[in-house]
Amino acid sequence: MDTIPKQTLMRLPNYYNFIKGLQNSGIRNISSPAIAKELNLNEVQVRKDLAAVSQIGGKPKMGFDIGELLNSLEHCLGYDNVNDAVLVGAGQLGRALLTYKGFETYGMRIIAAFDTDEGIIGTEISGKRVFPADSLFDLCPRLKVHIGIITVQDSCAQGVCDKLVKSGILAVWNFAPVHLTVPDHILVRNENMAVSLAVLSKHLKEKMISGDVPEGEV
Amino acid sequence: MDTIPKQTLMRLPNYYNFIKGLQNSGIRNISSPAIAKELNLNEVQVRKDLAAVSQIGGKPKMGFDIGELLNSLEHCLGYDNVNDAVLVGAGQLGRALLTYKGFETYGMRIIAAFDTDEGIIGTEISGKRVFPADSLFDLCPRLKVHIGIITVQDSCAQGVCDKLVKSGILAVWNFAPVHLTVPDHILVRNENMAVSLAVLSKHLKEKMISGDVPEGEV
DNA sequence: ATTTTATCAGTAAAAAAATATTGATTGGAG
DNA sequence: CTCCAATCAATATTTTTTTACTGATAAAAT
Known part of the structure; x- marks a missing residue:
């Protein structure tokens, strides 16, 4: 793997957490569209990000092997060194x-x-x-x-x-x-x-202004 | 100010912390090259970032007014709302x-x-x-x-x-x-x-591999 | 066995961001 | 008062990142 884009690196922990959770639920495979939907990302982007770390790739109709993916992510994030x-x-x-x-x-x-x-x-x-x-x-x-x-x-x-x-x-x-x-x-x-908390609050405010809060209670 | 770039927004807290520190030291003005140097950023980028939030602008030879800048950053980050x-x-x-x-x-x-x-x-x-x-x-x-x-x-x-x-x-x-x-x-x-800690460690390792540790102790 | 559908991979285009360049402005030095 | 160095602002270029598109592949359905 040659140099991983910075932005990709920043998304890696999110993938890791999500996929780790799936593993604990006993799921074996996951497709990029499924990941994209859950993490609010673009399907293609997910695939590219994963390609950048794993080089094993997924299979059509099946998606990626979760175990393989976690290994790659762990290695890439350096979790496997003490x-x-x-x-x-x-x-x-x-x-x-x-x-x-x-x-x-x-x-x-x-x-x-x-x-x-x-x-x-x-x-x-x-x-x-x-x-x-x-x-x-x-x-x-x-x-x-x-x-x-x-x-x-x-x-x-x-x-x-x-x-x-x-x-x-x-x-x-x-x-x-x-x-x-x-x-x-x-x-x-x-x-x-x-x-961190202030930025979260700021984001929330922006979201509320752009107007997609469901109930009328603001 | 129209929509601030995401990456800029993420740098804002760094500017804020740094400039706040200067204010406490009694300094009144700061130039973008000076900020850039301290925060390891590009001088032009700093100027653009600041322009995106402050619209008052700085003066040649003097730089930006710290009080003004902090106000703008606070407002932009939403620190001024409880x-x-x-x-x-x-x-x-x-x-x-x-x-x-x-x-x-x-x-x-x-x-x-x-x-x-x-x-x-x-x-x-x-x-x-x-x-x-x-x-x-x-x-x-x-x-x-x-x-x-x-x-x-x-x-x-x-x-x-x-x-x-x-x-x-x-x-x-x-x-x-x-x-x-x-x-x-x-x-x-x-x-x-x-x-967060793992990522920091990962970055450190990358840096050590690319080889710019001073003393011979690794 | 063939078709269908979901999904992948690779390339191409578009968008966004970072950096470089150029000219203008201003405070201070001579 | 004029010139110089520092710095800003605006525009242009390059790089990076994201999104879109096209064809290929493999499991499931007919």
Whole structure:
């Protein structure tokens, strides 16, 4: 497979979730029109997206083999490699992530947490030990971790980010709603909860204006 | 302003975060090349994006006025309307969202939570009351809420979603890693934490293969 | 066995987005 | 006051992505 289009890559998780669900229902095959309908996409687009990842192809009248498809998607999304991450900021959100079961399904693992609060340093959350923030420099290289998750307060985020970078982290998943300045070779993914919700709301509003709400209650 | 391109809309939050940060530092103007550099975008693209939302424009040698820009972005993203949402599933993640301070900055508010666990029904989390799941039907219409947040276990997600739809919800923010089937007029936004992390990891791996890691430690 | 229908794959066309180019405008330097 | 460098705006070009079309294939129906 040569380079997959960016937009396609962004749709892949949707395909994966949907198809995974089908598998659990015991279904063995699925056609692109069927996928397209459920995911509100174009039938041809679905076929092309799938072709870009799977190269085995589907059969007329039968569609694609679900098992095959999932394998291809997993491989393409890199779910089949184990990957470790560390988390900084064991507050409410940090704890939620530490407790979150879903990661393992996708081969991801948060192996340790860091915080400055003396009260929680040394405790365990969902089996993961909480270390003092300063031990980042020491532990990250030793554990060969390359992904850092930032769930600290806005005001500390840049400082924590700098520390992570110094510790050899290469990718950052940032939950603080601030812009992080990083060296060029560092990958940053911003997860701004508030923005996500606001954007959803914005979309809803647009939809309501363009007028396809059923009942008269707005 | 006529219809803003989808891709532009997706970049808007990044601009907003970055520029907001500048404002807090007391800076008054910013040029598109400067923004482009920081956000790793094309200078012209930034200018076009900003033109699509602001229509006031910038001045040569000075760039854009930050206050003006923020107003336009806020308006465009709908941050200036108060919007209410309800949350179903007061588990670890649900509680994290209920506690999350960031929403109010963007005019969003979670006004109530729902759960089936007798132990937490009736309690308050961060000032929000937890109601029994069945009262959704009653409360949602009364509160005129149109956004529902799903933070329940995978197996319950579809059921909860159906209930929300029945209660008059129009948009769903789904944190369960499953595909939700909904009527056409319902907007679904999937937030799959595990996938997000996996995708970040995937990107990192690609970057490492294409070979621009500085030190020899991989 | 032949026809029908659903579906796939590959190519072509259209649309959308990103990038490059050119000329205009403005604040400051000489 | 004139020139220069920075930056904007508008138009043009290229690239990417989406959609449309055509013919092929295979299961099911006649």
